[in-house]
Amino acid sequence: MGKLIVVACGAGINTSTIAEDSIRERLKKEGITDVEVKRILMADIDGYIGRMNLIVSMMKIFRTFDVPIVQGMPFLIGSKDEKEVLLNKIIKLIKE
Amino acid sequence: MLQFNEDLVLIDFDAADSTTVIKAMSDRLYARGFVSELYGQQTISREEKHPTGLPTEPFCIAFPHADAEGVNVSSLAVAILRNPVVFKNMADPDEDLLVYIVLLLANKKPEEQIETLRKLAILFGQPEKLSELRSQPTSASAATWLRLELSLSESSESVGEVRKGGLL
Secondary structure, three states, X not given: OOEEEEEEXXXXXXXXXXXXHHHHHHHHHHOOOOEEEEEEEHXXXXXXXXXXXXXXXXXXXXXXXXXXXXXXXXXXXXXXXXXXXXXXXXXXXXXX | OOEOOHHHEEEEEOOOOHHHHHHHHHHHHHHOOOEOOOHHHHHHHHHHHOOOEEOOXXXXXXXXXXXXXXXXXXXXXXXXXXXXXXXXXXXXXXXXXXXEEEEEEEOOOHHHHHHHHHHHHHHHOOHHHHHHHHOOOOHHHHHHHHHHHOOOOOOOOOHHHHHHHHHO
């Protein structure tokens, strides 16, 4: 089974869509086909425990999970370079 | 298509707090039939639980919105403020941000607005562009500037007017 990246935000609408789109585009460019990206409501995150391999969060998370958490804010407000750095980090983490 | 025109741009808007700004913006969208009457209150409630202040440079902005349920037609309203109001930071709800520009994207289906969202994220990452937007002298010039930056086409008639026309 492939890996799963969840992109979490409050409303699951605008901000997570931006992050989801950026990650999907990069995965495609890298030729990585076995990683799914799914945007979710932070309130629903417990339903993905055990299935998700990486969390990209647009907001602060006040608890820990057994998978890495990446702060996704640069997708929304970062410069081109900051967005690139964040994507590199996500690709590295999901390949591990 | 995303509905956006100068009627949905508030310039030099004088408001005491974020609630007043969101209310004024959602009122504009409601007047055109783009969102439900409750959308403003839903957005304010959402903002309390999940804030949307963004620590952009050279000044902060906010990107409020509520669920898709209250949206009839995807549309964008913008407020450029005379004095900043406080929004909480999306990444850290304990932090107050002084916000000068508010963009309310009432989104019916996120996937359909992906191009606009991409363009917004590029815009938010460019301090000189945000300054340019803030210095627009009129609603019309701000609308034209944004339409160009976001590659939006000229908005058609509002839903309200279309409906009225259909009845005649």
